[in-house]
Amino acid sequence: MAAEHTPSAASRAAAEKTVDEMLQGAWKARAIHVAVELGLPELLAGGPRTAAELADETGAHAPSLRRLLRLLASTGVFTDLRRDDLFGQSELSEVLRFDPASPVATDARFQAAHWHWRAWERLGHSIRTGRDAFEHANGVSFWTKTHDDPEARELFAAAMDAVSLVESTLVPEVHDFSASRTVVDIGGGRGSLVAAILERHEHVRGVILERPNTLEQARRLLTERGVVDRCDLVPGDFFDTIPEGADTYVIKHVLHDWGDDDVVRVLHRVAARMGEQSRLLVIDNLLDEDATASSLCVDMLLLVLVGGVERSEAEMTALAEKAGLRQHHSVAVGPGPQRIVEYRRA
Numbered sequence: 231m232a233a234e235h236t237p238s239a240a241s242r243a244a245a246e247k248t249v250d251e252m253l254q255g256a257w258k259a260r261a262i263h264v265a266v267e268l269g270l271p272e273l274l275a276g277g278p279r280t281a282a283e284l285a286d287e288t289g290a291h292a293p294s295l296r297r298l299l300r301l302l303a304s305t306g307v308f309t310d311l312r313r314d315d316l317f318g319q320s321e322l323s324e325v326l327r328f329d330p331a332s333p334v335a336t337d338a339r340f341q342a343a344h345w346h347w348r349a350w351e352r353l354g355h356s357i358r359t360g361r362d363a364f365e366h367a368n369g370v371s372f373w374t375k376t377h378d379d380p381e382a383r384e385l386f387a388a389a390m391d392a393v394s395l396v397e398s399t400l401v402p403e404v405h406d407f408s409a410s411r412t413v414v415d416i417g418g419g420r421g422s423l424v425a426a427i428l429e430r431h432e433h434v435r436g437v438i439l440e441r442p443n444t445l446e447q448a449r450r451l452l453t454e455r456g457v458v459d460r461c462d463l464v465p466g467d468f469f470d471t472i473p474e475g476a477d478t479y480v481i482k483h484v485l486h487d488w489g490d491d492d493v494v495r496v497l498h499r500v501a502a503r504m505g506e507q508s509r510l511l512v513i514d515n516l517l518d519e520d521a522t523a524s525s526l527c528v529d530m531l532l533l534v535l536v537g538g539v540e541r542s543e544a545e546m547t548a549l550a551e552k553a554g555l556r557q558h559h560s561v562a563v564g565p566g567p568q569r570i571v572e573y574r575r576a
């Protein structure tokens with residue numbers, strides 16, 4: 231009996247509470263996913279509403295929706311006005327309102343997709359086998375899903391884009407592209423990095439190598455940004471096709487999607503296309519021993535979705551060396567783990 235009052239019993243109780251909250255974190259995340267799917271942050275942007283009104287507009291079951299709103303309000307997502315059954319927008323739900331430039335809002339929708347959540351369910355498969363959980367859970371690979379299914383393609387590209395829009399403006403600030411003539415972006419997504427480089431340097435031409443369906447989306451962005459005339463859009467697979475002879479190649483947030491052997495394969499292809507003076511900029515999250523939980527969550531996400539991995543700079547350079555490249559220098563991009571590492575032919 232006395233043990234209950236000793237400091238160790240108290241600290242055990244605190245530890246249990248902490249772990250319990252962590253476990254319930256999964257349920258809270260799921261509640262956010264449903265709120266976003268129902269469009270609640272948008273519906274509450276105009277002012278407080280009752281659960282019944284929100285249920286009417288979303289086709290939800292009113293008493294259950296009210297329970298969801300109460301739970302989320304208790305976490306700070308939405309406010310429970312405690313009168314007339316009204317719920318309102320909070321600072322946290324406001325950042326969940328759809329905005330293509332918001333990494334949080336776009337990521338919440340990407341995470342909410344049933345095929346995404348289902349992959350996390352099979353995390354154990356990844357840990358036991360070292361392989362992605364996505365295909366095990368969904369019957370198709372993440373890359374097939376986000377190529378063939380327009381909704382999945384849009385959710386993935388939007389989440390990627392929102393992050394990239396911010397990063398892409400930082401890259402030409404920390405790396406000087408003024409000596410470049412042609413910049414090839416390998417797996418360049420919807421083109422925000424190339425757009426940022428071309429906007430800053432009028433003499434530079436861009437090339438984006440991408441999967442065909444994503445390239446169509448890149449064309450739209452480059453047209454909106456007024457640089458499409460200086461950019462070639464090359465459909466292709468970076469395991470087979472790397473455009474030849476450019477002075478600058480960039481590959482951003484691509485290599486961490488792949489295992490070591492695949493990374494060496496892609497880098498080999500790039501090295502074979504590079505001239506003596508060409509440079510390759512690998513732009514990726516490069517983790518050190520003190521990686522944050524947030525970075526390590528992304529590392530786990532890469533394993534679950536695509537069998538990828540976040541590496542350290544030394545690990546990346548060891549793979550580049552196997553492909554016949556040598557590191558020239560590296561520089562941080564912003565305050566996070568993202569770095570640009572420049573490689574030249576060995």
Ligand SMILES: C[S@@+](CC[C@H](N)C(=O)[O-])C[C@H]1O[C@@H](n2cnc3c(N)ncnc32)[C@H](O)[C@@H]1O
Binds near residue numbers: 420469487
């Ligand atoms: C994580 S995204 C990064 C996109 C972009 N570089 C960025 O930083 O926003 C990976 C990109 O690689 C492309 N990709 C995947 N497999 C590919 C392949 N085999 N050949 C060409 N592109 C590929 C995807 O379509 C996707 O746009």
